[in-house]
Amino acid sequence: MDVFGFLNLNELALGLSNLSMFPCFDMAHYIISVMSLREQPGALEVSQRSPFACWFSSMLYCFGGAVLSALMMADAPVAPLSNTTNLLLASLILECIDMCVCVCVVTRTWKVLGGVTQAGRKYKDGLFVMIAVGWAKGAGGGLLSNFEQLVRGVWKPETNELLKMSYPTKVTLLGSVLFSLHQCRFLPIHTHQLIFIYTLFIVTNKVYIMSDNKPFSAVETLLYKTLFVRPLTFSPLTDSSPIRNKPNGSASDEPDQTNPKDAENTKKTD
DSSP: OOOOTTTTTTTHHHHHHHHHTHHHHHHHHHHHHHHHHTTTHHHHHHHOOOOHHHHHHHHHHHHHHHHHHHTTOOOOOOOGOOOOHHHHOOOOHHHHHHHHHHHHHHHHHHHHHHHHHHHHHHOOOOOHHHHHHHHHHSSSSHHHHHHHHTTTTTTGGGGTTTOOOOOHHHHHHHHHHHHHHHHOOOSSHHHHHHHHHHHHHHHHHHHHHHHTTOOOHHHHHHHHHHHOOOOOOOOOOOOOOOOOOOTTSOOOOOOOTSSSHHHHHHHHHH
């Protein structure tokens, strides 16, 4: 029995077999390949130090199967790279993904501003409410990470964002504070100017943190030492334990220099 003829799948199977991989399916393959490369250790650092090395490694990820099969068949390994159209398409995908990362960072500004503005309409003088709502709208994914883990059947309380904040959570909290202060008219600056300054700040720090740096470490250390560390106002307790015996069980023969009589007898003996 012809199953395909019975289910009227012949036309569908024929259309699928004649479907061209360019450009939609090739684009999907290039996107997945570049995203997989970005997850590899040290890939982002290389992109900062050597853009050409980043591009070349991305092309190897995109055309690695064709290059490897060419080597196995004793063909030229550069033959898959001779297709200029596919090579330009993969390069364009690489640039678009890098731009999308920057765009995602920039959109954080409008998320925080939207949350602060929304809270300000209902609570005009609620500074802390504005900060909380702006923070939640800008970094809600990180703050709900434990709930997301519960949905997947995982419970890791040590990964709570409030205990160990990630960079997006920290920079979102900073933006929420700034926009809330501006909403309450504590910052003498126009809204578009604050948006520009904050956006420039987060983009610059994103580039800086991609080079394995921690932009908030110095500020966090200063705040910790200023607000949470108390200086010692007393001397440590002295050891009041009794005099220990020597290994042979006898007491120490040295005179007690703190006793005036013993100190005087010691001088006379000398």
